Amino acid sequence: MRIHAELWHTANCLLEAGQQRATASTHQFRASLVFRAFALEAFLNWLGPQLIPHWNYLERLKPREKLDLLNDLIHVTPDYGSRPWQIVKELFAFRNYLAHGKPESLNADTMEDLNEVLDWKLGQTILAVWELFCTEENAVSAREDVEKIADLLYERADVKHEGPRGPFSFGFQSASAVLKRSG
Numbered sequence: 165m166r167i168h169a170e171l172w173h174t175a176n177c178l179l180e181a182g183q184q185r186a187t188a189s190t191h192q193f194r195a196s197l198v199f200r201a202f203a204l205e206a207f208l209n210w211l212g213p214q215l216i217p218h219w220n221y222l223e224r225l226k227p228r229e230k231l232d233l234l235n236d237l238i239h240v241t242p243d244y245g246s247r248p249w250q251i252v253k254e255l256f257a258f259r260n261y262l263a264h265g266k267p268e269s270l271n272a273d274t275m276e277d278l279n280e281v282l283d284w285k286l287g288q289t290i291l292a293v294w295e296l297f298c299t300e301e302n303a304v305s306a307r308e309d310v311e312k313i314a315d316l317l318y319e320r321a322d323v324k325h326e327g328p329r330g331p332f333s334f335g336f337q338s339a340s341a342v343l344k345r346s347g
Contacts, residue, residue, distance in 0.1 A: 168206035172332040175199035179303050194262075194298040200306045201227075201259035204252075207314050207331055208234060214323040227256050238320040248309035254297070255306055261294045268292060 175196045182192030205227045212230060213219040215237055222230065231252060235242055242249040270290040314331035 166210060166333065168203050168210050169332045171199050171203035171206050175203055176307065179300075179307060182303065183300060189300065190295075190298050193300055193303040196303045197255065197298065197306055198259055198262060200303075200310055201255045203332070204255065204310050204314070205230070207317075211317060211321055211323065211331075215321055228252060234317060234321070238317065240316060240320055242313075247305075248312040251306055251309035252313070254302075255310070258294055258297050 178192050178196035178199060182189035182196065185192075208227060208230045209219075209223070211234060212222060215234065216222065222233065225233070231242075234240075242252075244250055244253060270292060272290045311332075318331040
C-alpha cells in the first residue's frame with residue numbers, strides 16, 4: 165500500500181468537495197491543505213528508502229530536511245523562494261501550526277468612518293494567519309506545486325519498483341483464497 169497515494173487522493177477529494185459546495189468550504193480547503201502536507205511527507209518517506217539504505221534512521225528528520233537530502237542525492241536544486249518550491253515552507257508551517265495549535269489573542273485596530281456600515285464592520289470576525297491560508301486558491305496552488313515537486317523527484321530518482329508508475333500511483337494488490345468444504 166502506498167499511503168502517500170491515499171493521502172493525495174484524500175486531499176483531492178476534500179478540495180473538490182470545497183469547490184462544489186460553498187457552505188463550509190473553508191473547512192474542506194483547510195483539510196485538503198493538511199492532507200496535501202501529509203501526502204508530500206509520506207511521498208518522501210516512500211522515495212527515501214528507494215534511494216538510501218537504512219532510511220529508517222532518517223525518519224526523525226523534518227520534512228524539509230528529508231526533501232533537502234533527497235534533492236542533494238538526485239541533483240535537484242530547489243528555489244524555495246518561488247513556485248513550486250515555496251509551497252514547502254508554507255505548507256509545513258501551516259501543518260505544524262495546526263498539529264501543535266495553541267490559543268492566541270487576535271486584535272485588529274482600524275480607523276473607520278462613522279457611517280451606516282460601521283456596525284457591519286465591527287461585527288466581522290478577525291482571522292488568524294493560518295485561517296487566511298485556507299482558501300481555494302491556496303489549496304489549488306498547493307496541489308499543483310506539490311505535484312510538480314513529486315513528479316520531478318520521481319523522474320530524477322528513476323526508481324525501479326513493481327506496479328504502476330508515478331509519484332502518487334496506488335500500487336497494486338493481490339489476494340488469494342482457500343476453499344473450505346462445508347459439511
